[in-house]
Amino acid sequence: MEGEYVPTIGLEIHAELRTRTKMFCDSKNDPDETRPNVNVCPVCLAHPGTLPVINREAVRHVLKVGIALGSQLADYTEFDRKNYFYPDLPKGYQLSQFEYPLVSGGELAGVAITRVHLEEDTASSIHDDATGATAIDYNRSGVPLMELVTEPVITSAEQAGNFARELQLLLRTLGASNANMEKGEMRVEANVSVGKNGELGTKVEIKNLNSFNAMERAVRYEIDRQKKVIERGEKVLQQTLGWDDAKQATFPQRSKEGSADYRYFPDPDLPSLKLSELPAFNSSTIREEMPEVPWEQRARYQALGVKPDDAETFIREPALAALFESAVEAMGKEDKGVQLAANYIGNDLVNILSTIASARGGTGSDGGAMAGRRDTQQRDTGMITEIPISSHNFNEIITLVRDGKISSRTAKDLLAIYANGELSAPDLYVKEHDLLQSDIAEKLEETIQKILSQNLPAVAEFKAGKTTVIEYLVGQCMRELRGAANPAVLRAGIEEAIAKL
Numbered sequence: 001m002e003g004e005y006v007p008t009i010g011l012e013i014h015a016e017l018r019t020r021t022k023m024f025c026d027s028k029n030d031p032d033e034t035r036p037n038v039n040v041c042p043v044c045l046a047h048p049g050t051l052p053v054i055n056r057e058a059v060r061h062v063l064k065v066g067i068a069l070g071s072q073l074a075d076y077t078e079f080d081r082k083n084y085f086y087p088d089l090p091k092g093y094q095l096s097q098f099e100y101p102l103v104s105g106g107e108l109a110g111v112a113i114t115r116v117h118l119e120e121d122t123a124s125s126i127h128d129d130a131t132g133a134t135a136i137d138y139n140r141s142g143v144p145l146m147e148l149v150t151e152p153v154i155t156s157a158e159q160a161g162n163f164a165r166e167l168q169l170l171l172r173t174l175g176a177s178n179a180n181m182e183k184g185e186m187r188v189e190a191n192v193s194v195g196k197n198g199e200l201g202t203k204v205e206i207k208n209l210n211s212f213n214a215m216e217r218a219v220r221y222e223i224d225r226q227k228k229v230i231e232r233g234e235k236v237l238q239q240t241l242g243w244d245d246a247k248q249a250t251f252p253q254r255s256k257e258g259s260a261d262y263r264y265f266p267d268p269d270l271p272s273l274k275l276s277e278l279p280a281f282n283s284s285t286i287r288e289e290m291p292e293v294p295w296e297q298r299a300r301y302q303a304l305g306v307k308p309d310d311a312e313t314f315i316r317e318p319a320l321a322a323l324f325e326s327a328v329e330a331m332g333k334e335d336k337g338v339q340l341a342a343n344y345i346g347n348d349l350v351n352i353l354s355t356i357a358s359a360r361g362g363t364g365s366d367g368g369a370m371a372g373r374r375d376t377q378q379r380d381t382g383m384i385t386e387i388p389i390s391s392h393n394f395n396e397i398i399t400l401v402r403d404g405k406i407s408s409r410t411a412k413d414l415l416a417i418y419a420n421g422e423l424s425a426p427d428l429y430v431k432e433h434d435l436l437q438s439d440i441a442e443k444l445e446e447t448i449q450k451i452l453s454q455n456l457p458a459v460a461e462f463k464a465g466k467t468t469v470i471e472y473l474v475g476q477c478m479r480e481l482r483g484a485a486n487p488a489v490l491r492a493g494i495e496e497a498i499a500k501l
Contacts, residue, residue: 005230007223008200009160010114010152010191013167015177016121016143016184017061023120023144024052024095024270031183036126036137044142046090051269054079056280058144059273061176062102062118063286065146068170068293069113071106073283078272079118083263088123088136095120096147098264100272109166111159112151121145140184146177152191152203157219161212164188169294169316181211188215194226194236201226202236206250208243218243222250297321304328305339310346317384320345326391327398337402344398348412352419353384389418396426409483410435437486444477444485448497451476462498470494 019029025043033039043050066073077100081093096119103116123141127134148167154160168186171177179186188209193201206222209215226236241250266272275281292300294315301311306324314321327341397418401411414426414435423429430436451473452459461469474490 004196005223005227006195006198007155007219008152008193008195008203009154009156009219010203011148011150011154011160011163012189012191012205013148013164014121014187014189015146015148015167015171015179016140016186017058017146017177018175019055019057019061019144021055022142023055023058023118025142027142029143030139031143031178031180031185033139036135036139038139040138040141044090045138046092052095052267054270054273055144058118058146059102059281060286061144061174062116062146063275063281063283064174064290065116065148065170065176066103066106067283067287067290068174069103069106069108069116071103071113071116073275074100074102074104075276076100076272076274077102079267079270080264081267082119084261086122087134088125088141090123090138090141094122095267095270096264108170109163111163112153114149114151116146116148119145119147152193157216157223160190160219161216164212164215166294173291173294173297173315175291184210188212190215190219190222192219192222192226194223194230196230201230202238204236204238204250205240206243207240207253214243214245217245217248218250221248225250301342304333304342306342307346310342313346313350314342319384319387320350323349323387323389323391323394327395330391330395331399335402337398340402341395341398344411344415348415349387349389349419350384352416353387355416356388356419388420389415393418393426400426400430404486405436406430407437407478407483407485407487409478409487413483433482435482443481444490444493445497447477447480448490448493451480452494452497452501459498459501463501 016029016031021027022029022039022044025041027041027044028039030039043052063073077097079095080098082096082098083093085092097117101115101117104114106113106116121140121143124137124139125134126137150163154163168179168181171179171186177185181187190206190209191203192206193203195201204222204226206215206218209218222241229236237252240253242253243250273281279285297315298308298311301314301324302308306314314324324341324345328338331337331341394415397406397411397414400406401408406414410430414429417423417429418426424432455473455476458469458473462473470491473494474487477490477494478485478487
């Protein structure tokens with residue numbers, strides 16, 4: 001029976017950290033460098049006689065993550081040599097942490113954390129399918145890499161995806177990593193097993209997961225594959241699998257290694273660290289420097305009356321969050337304009353920016369054209385990097401609509417106008433173009449009479465009981481008045497005028 005099978009999932013997530021230099025040398029840490037083997041030195045190329053030096057900022061980044069997760073921070077830590085041989089590993093071992101990680105325990109998005117530790121990244125292997133040759137680019141070799149390991153408590157692909165997205169968001173909020181999966185700055189590996197009748201199954205590891213959606217598809221596929229293997233009376237093999245996105249299937253890569261295969265031992269060239277004795281790693285000082293974490297931001301936004309979807313958009317798009325924060329600061333938390341600002345940013349402004357980007361042939365940072373109000377939970381990266389309207393002009397537009405001086409339609413039009421280029425101050429602009437609702441009061445009756453005379457069949461339908469036709473008449477009046485009217489006032493005026501006919 002389907003219910004007898006229980007999937008157990010654990011994640012191992014690597015994230016390249018944002019630092020000026022690499023983990024153990026002073027070579028530049030630049031993920032955007034396209035020229036091969038530019039940011040290299042004798043240390044990250046493993047020349048004999050060189051000595052590594054620990055990157056202080058990388059350690060601080062991991063400690064910040066640990067504090068955010070509510071984890072236990074190590075007092076004593078050391079670096080170990082993880083021994084294995086591969087062309088992209090110049091030393092023949094990787095400097096990592098085994099017995100004494102920087103961070104232990106904690107929780108994120110309801111998932112328990114086992115550990116978070118520091119290590120160095122490998123070089124990049126570049127394969128030429130035409131010739132079959134493989135070249136090595138050492139720009140990435142030695143880049144500081146954070147590895148986070150969860151407890152095997154995840155039970156679905158969706159839960160795994162939500163956790164990984166929340167971690168990406170946390171890393172960006174802390175400034176610890178850009179965590180762009182397309183660039184390989186964040187890499188997810190999933191350990192999946194399927195047990196029957198309460199027993200744990202055999203664990204396999206899935207690699208080559210370069211997006212959250214790919215990870216979810218791979219986990220679903222592997223759960224289904226293991227169920228079928230068990231149903232056939234066969235054993236699931238413990239192995240490392242790759243994910244073929246084109247075939248939508250996993251494939252064997254190699255047998256799964258255990259920790260003994262790596263022959264860990266403390267690195268003799270690096271000092272162990274007693275963190276309590278080092279002022280740079282004082283947890284209280286680091287905590288004071290940390291920004292508001294995503295779940296705190298969500299709670300604060302929702303307390304301001306921001307809808308959950310809009311709150312999520314702001315958290316994942318810092319440029320939009322900054323615009324909203326300016327509105328809160330300008331108007332005050334209790335002002336009804338704050339909720340108006342959230343609505344106009346989360347809906348109208350996002351759609352306006354999408355239209356502008358499409359017209360200019362722009363794309364988001366995830367490689368696709370900005371898709372308006374696309375589900376931010378499905379994004380691997382943020383998309384909006386710049387808001388082409390000043391916070392001052394945005395706040396003035398919101399104030400005008402809040403005070404009833406302009407209609408909602410006029411506010412939307414103004415956002416589009418100002419997003420395409422700064423003009424005079426909004427309060428001057430609406431006066432110059434007769435958009436103030438108070439200035440058109442005299443025109444309402446004249447406009448209503450004109451529209452009714454041009455739409456006598458609609459008037460007859462309304463009199464016959466088809467009351468919904470009034471929305472059409474309101475729309476015609478709004479068009480005539482270029483949106484500078486209050487729809488409720490128009491609706492009442494139309495009903496009164498029809499009653500007199």
